[in-house]
């Protein structure tokens with residue numbers, strides 16, 4: 001089995017690549033989706049979040065009040081750390097559960113903050129980075145989500161620098177100035193390469 005850590009800055013095309021790899025038969029484990037599920041109503045993190053931050057951070061439906069938490073985490077790095085201390089072990093356990101349940105020969109761990117979090121590198125065999133210029137990131141995020149360029153820039157500034165991400169990569173897909181079909185061809189080539197290596 002080959003374990004791939006997939007990462008890339010916002011708008012790089014990481015999710016698109018994850019979808020293409022899933023179409024090839026990879027088991028894609030989406031750590032962002034796991035984090036979201038943990039903080040929905042009835043999610044495994046809700047009780048701990050309520051104890052740590054109080055009822056104000058749980059909305060009427062019983063889910064994490066994301067806006068409120070975002071504001072707090074932005075203002076107080078210590079609060080952000082406390083939230084991460086709650087979420088990381090739960091994300092790790094659910095990720096491991098999904099990985100153990102899959103019989104795919106290639107597992108892809110989709111981790112937006114793989115470079116930033118540090119603990120991920122040891123858990124995967126290879127790191128695949130999807131890369132593009134910052135201008136392309138901004139253009140895609142503005143088009144996809146209707147964000148302002150300033151919002152896109154603010155998120156990019158919080159993520160790892162492009163150079164740091166590239167320095168940690170075992171493989172890079174340059175997703176800039178190419179069509180989706182060309183991106184698909186790059187993923188096909190990488191998939192074939194991994195199968196030969198396995």
Ligand code: ADP
Nearest residue numbers: 010011012013014015016140144178179180183
């Ligand atoms: P990420 O998961 O890295 O934030 P996505 O995979 O969601 O990025 O891609 C962001 C947007 O850009 C999506 O709407 C996607 O369809 C589009 N996109 C990504 N790569 C290309 C490409 N090579 N050509 C055209 N559109 C692309």
